[in-house]
Amino acid sequence: MKVELVLNERxxxxxxxxxxxxLEVLRRxxxxxxxxxxxIGICGACTVLLDGEPVSGCLLLATQAAGRELTTVEGLPAExxxxxxxxxxxxxxxxxCTPGMVLTAKRxxxxxxxPTDEQIxxxxxxxxxxxxxxxxxxxxxxxxxxx
Amino acid sequence: MRLVHYSQDAGLDGMxxxxxxxxPVPHGRVCSVDVSALPPDCVALLPQDxxxxxxxxxxxxxxxxxxxxARFVGDIVAAVAAPTRSxxxxxxxxxxxxxxxxxxxxxxxxxxxxxxxxxxxxxxASAQDKVSIGVRPLPxxxxxxxxxxxxxxVESGFAASAVVVEETFRTASAQHAPMEPHATVARWTEDGxxxxxxxxxxxxxxxxxxxxxxxxxxxxVRVIAPPMGGSFGAKTFTRLxxxxxxxxxxxxxxxxxxxxxxxxxxxxxxxxxxxxxxIGAEPDGTLVAKQLDCxxxxxAYADCGPGVATKMGYAxxxxxxxxxxxxxxxxxxxxxxxxxxxxxxxxxxxVWASERAMDLLAxxxxxxxxxxxxxxxxxxxxxxxxxxxxxxxHFEECLQSAADAVDYEDDPRGKxxxxxxxxxxxxxxxxxxVERTPVGYxxxxxxxxxxxxIRDSLRLQGAALLGCxxxxxxVPDPDTDSSPFDTRTTSSRSTYMMGRxxxxxxxxxxxGGGERGYGEIxxxxxxxPDTGQGIASTHWHQGAAAAQVxxxxxxxxxxxxxxxAAVYAGxxxxxxxxxxxxxxxxxxxxxxxxxxxxEHADGQITNANLSDYxxxxxxxxxxxxxxxxxxxxxxxxxxxxxxxxxxxPAAIGNALAxxxxxxxxxxxxxxxxxxxxxxxxxxxxxxxx
Numbered sequence: 080m081k082v083e084l085v086l087n088e089r090x091x092x093x094x095x096x097x098x099x100x101x102l103e104v105l106r107r108x109x110x111x112x113x114x115x116x117x118x119i120g121i122c123g124a125c126t127v128l129l130d131g132e133p134v135s136g137c138l139l140l141a142t143q144a145a146g147r148e149l150t151t152v153e154g155l156p157a158e159x160x161x162x163x164x165x166x167x168x169x170x171x172x173x174x175x176c177t178p179g180m181v182l183t184a185k186r187x188x189x190x191x192x193x194p195t196d197e198q199i200x201x202x203x204x205x206x207x208x209x210x211x212x213x214x215x216x217x218x219x220x221x222x223x224x225x226x
Numbered sequence: 227m228r229l230v231h232y233s234q235d236a237g238l239d240g241m242x243x244x245x246x247x248x249x250p251v252p253h254g255r256v257c258s259v260d261v262s263a264l265p266p267d268c269v270a271l272l273p274q275d276x277x278x279x280x281x282x283x284x285x286x287x288x289x290x291x292x293x294x295x296a297r298f299v300g301d302i303v304a305a306v307a308a309p310t311r312s313x314x315x316x317x318x319x320x321x322x323x324x325x326x327x328x329x330x331x332x333x334x335x336x337x338x339x340x341x342x343x344x345x346x347x348x349x350x351a352s353a354q355d356k357v358s359i360g361v362r363p364l365p366x367x368x369x370x371x372x373x374x375x376x377x378x379x380v381e382s383g384f385a386a387s388a389v390v391v392e393e394t395f396r397t398a399s400a401q402h403a404p405m406e407p408h409a410t411v412a413r414w415t416e417d418g419x420x421x422x423x424x425x426x427x428x429x430x431x432x433x434x435x436x437x438x439x440x441x442x443x444x445x446x447v448r449v450i451a452p453p454m455g456g457s458f459g460a461k462t463f464t465r466l467x468x469x470x471x472x473x474x475x476x477x478x479x480x481x482x483x484x485x486x487x488x489x490x491x492x493x494x495x496x497x498x499x500x501x502x503x504x505i506g507a508e509p510d511g512t513l514v515a516k517q518l519d520c521x522x523x524x525x526a527y528a529d530c531g532p533g534v535a536t537k538m539g540y541a542x543x544x545x546x547x548x549x550x551x552x553x554x555x556x557x558x559x560x561x562x563x564x565x566x567x568x569x570x571x572x573x574x575x576x577v578w579a580s581e582r583a584m585d586l587l588a589x590x591x592x593x594x595x596x597x598x599x600x601x602x603x604x605x606x607x608x609x610x611x612x613x614x615x616x617x618x619x620h621f622e623e624c625l626q627s628a629a630d631a632v633d634y635e636d637d638p639r640g641k642x643x644x645x646x647x648x649x650x651x652x653x654x655x656x657x658x659x660v661e662r663t664p665v666g667y668x669x670x671x672x673x674x675x676x677x678x679x680i681r682d683s684l685r686l687q688g689a690a691l692l693g694c695x696x697x698x699x700x701v702p703d704p705d706t707d708s709s710p711f712d713t714r715t716t717s718s719r720s721t722y723m724m725g726r727x728x729x730x731x732x733x734x735x736x737x738g739g740g741e742r743g744y745g746e747i748x749x750x751x752x753x754x755p756d757t758g759q760g761i762a763s764t765h766w767h768q769g770a771a772a773a774q775v776x777x778x779x780x781x782x783x784x785x786x787x788x789x790x791a792a793v794y795a796g797x798x799x800x801x802x803x804x805x806x807x808x809x810x811x812x813x814x815x816x817x818x819x820x821x822x823x824x825e826h827a828d829g830q831i832t833n834a835n836l837s838d839y840x841x842x843x844x845x846x847x848x849x850x851x852x853x854x855x856x857x858x859x860x861x862x863x864x865x866x867x868x869x870x871x872x873x874x875p876a877a878i879g880n881a882l883a884x885x886x887x888x889x890x891x892x893x894x895x896x897x898x899x900x901x902x903x904x905x906x907x908x909x910x911x912x913x914x915x
Contacts, residue, residue: 204843
């Protein structure tokens with residue numbers, strides 16, 4: 080079947096099975112920033128924005144995205160302040176969790192323009208980084224918020 | 227933003243996907259495999275396809291491509307490949323396997339008891355790795371390696387001690403939980419070479435294992451190692467690669483395997499361990515004797531368990547001058563998934579035991595734990611228990627940095643300390659090449675990137691040596707066809723070893739006309755596994771940690787308010803990278819201390835997902851988390867990849883002990899804290915009566 084939606088600001092029609100998650104469909108489209116990791120919506124590494132809200136790509140049926148707007152980090156402009164802040168603060172090691180962190184942080188800052196440490200911990204609580212870059216991730220969110 | 231290309235992103239034309247048929251029993255012979263229900267358009271790899279292939283294993287050759295008997299729940303007994311991943315999984319479900327069940331054992335102490343079921347009745351042959359340890363299996367038992375260390379006369383040492391403390395400690399098994407699961411692609415070229423693209427820290431070990439198992443010359447196997455989405459030891463030696471290679475050969479096309487999260491928990495974990503410490507001192511706190519007995523549960527296959535048990539053994543001696551020492555460390559088979567390299571490599575388990583025991587001793591001596599440690603720390607020129615003379619020693623500065631960070635000397639209540647020494651892979655060899663290009667240089671090295679930043683480290687060191695910008699240096703993915711030999715990317719050795727090899731290569735480049743240079747460094751040494759004497763490490767990873775905790779006495783919940791680690795860096799190459807390694811080690815140590823434990827029932831893992839198995843999240847980071855990288859002018863680079871992990875659990879455990887909450891087992895869950903609080907209160911009530 081085909082699902083019509085807006086993908087990274089462009090109209091798209093994605094071929095998928097009725098029971099397929101958006102994670103698999105986006106990866107097939109070459110959007111490899113969306114990464115299968117825990118499979119149960121715990122770790123945040125497959126986070127995409129659905130009409131601007133972070134959701135786990137491993138739990139979202141592709142058909143549920145029909146007629147809506149999906150954003151992955153590939154769709155963020157190169158000069159976007161959040162990924163730039165992650166670069167500037169060296170807020171990653173292996174880089175696997177970074178796309179999900181960036182998208183979640185983007186929404187956090189939109190909702191809470193000057194987040195406290197507690198609000199950052201809460202807002203990014205569903206995004207795991209096994210390398211343990213949290214100190215610098217927190218700094219990156221603050222830097223992006225100040226930008 | 228710039229995205230990393232991992233091995234799971236490596237798709238090949240015509241590639242099929244693998245799925246595995248895993249044993250549901252912890253120990254059992256494969257009686258029959260029924261493939262009558264297999265859907266069309268798939269290929270199955272069955273026991274008869276691999277029966278004639280060789281054994282493999284990095285330290286003992288005790289593994290076969292497909293298992294028979296299956297030795298743990300999840301052991302792979304057959305595999306399938308199909309055009310899509312979901313079809314492969316469905317096909318794997320359609321394979322029926324009958325097992326003849328055998329008795330099983332799940333605890334290392336039970337596994338060494340008389341009459342325990344044997345996992346490997348015949349010991350595997352030693353891998354005879356030129357740079358590996360001597361392996362000492364005890365034939366006819368489940369002990370795949372015994373490491374012993376003798377120094378002085380421990381019995382007379384205890385007899386001469388005024389105070390002797392003895393306690394048995396335990397640590398749980400843990401999952402590395404790299405965010406990126408294991409992913410491997412294999413293909414056979416038209417001229418019969420095997421090419422494997424896989425997330426691995428050990429491309430040359432893997433190449434040799436594959437060649438041995440498949441009966442090929444090592445040069446007929448090519449291993450390419452893209453960056454990994456984390457590893458922490460999980461992606462070492464041979465994991466899925468041999469099976470995927472066989473599937474690709476049978477399917478006549480490339481095959482990829484990507485594990486799901488549940489499968490990660492049956493692929494490689496950390497050794498759970500039992501460590502018994504006995505330590506004796508004079509009334510003034512001078513250490514006299516120490517005995518350490520370790521049982522490292524290596525699971526169903528040895529993997530590098532012998533190496534882990536060895537390091538567990540000597541790291542547990544601690545950075546102290548002790549005239550009489552005896553260590554007896556066993557790596558023991560059980561019917562659990564294999565345990566292998568894990569950031570901290572044996573030190574995590576024995577440092578927990580050894581440093582908790584130091585605080586028990588301090589309490590018995592009515593002495594400050596800081597003062598007890600200070601009095602006994604190794605200093606420059608001292609001999610360690612292995613007989614080697616210590617140089618460039620900075621334990622005291624590490625310990626002081628930790629103590630100062632929590633104002634330990636003002637008030638030690640609710641605070642704890644830990645100091646450790648950790649060895650680096652010795653002996654080992656690292657080679658590297660530098661080629662000039664029109665725009666800069668290419669540095670070829672088999673040091674693998676897993677987030678630790680080895681590429682940046684090589685670029686920065688190369689730029690300084692070559693007088694160019696780091697951006698002018700290209701560092702391609704490790705490739706056994708074109709990267710010079712390296713032992714492996716483990717034990718925090720790469721920046722130190724490859725950095726020195728690089729300096730050698732740049733000298734060669736300049737001497738030889740400036741087009742290509744080759745450099746090679748070997749560090750010599752090794753320990754005699756029967757005496758523990760020799761060179762354990764060409765230089766030492768040195769560190770300390772301090773923690774300040776608060777306990778909710780109603781719930782048992784522990785809050786770490788302050789956490790500090792101090793690590794001897796010698797010289798920092800990449801500041802941000804070094805900070806990240808320290809912070810990441812501390813946070814992983816926090817998980818080991820408070821959260822992480824793989825649970826099993828009858829050999830079946832019961833929390834094989836990231837919901838029931840918790841790893842630290844941002845909210846778990848202590849309010850005050852600091853660290854120090856101790857540097858000295860002109861000093862050698864010291865690896866930093868894991869030194870700050872092993873001291874964290876004992877620092878927290880000792881902080882709890884200062885509040886009367888004495889724990890001997892990791893992790894320090896709320897339940898265990900509550901039990902310890904009840905024991906404390908019972909004891910206080912008893913004393914009052």
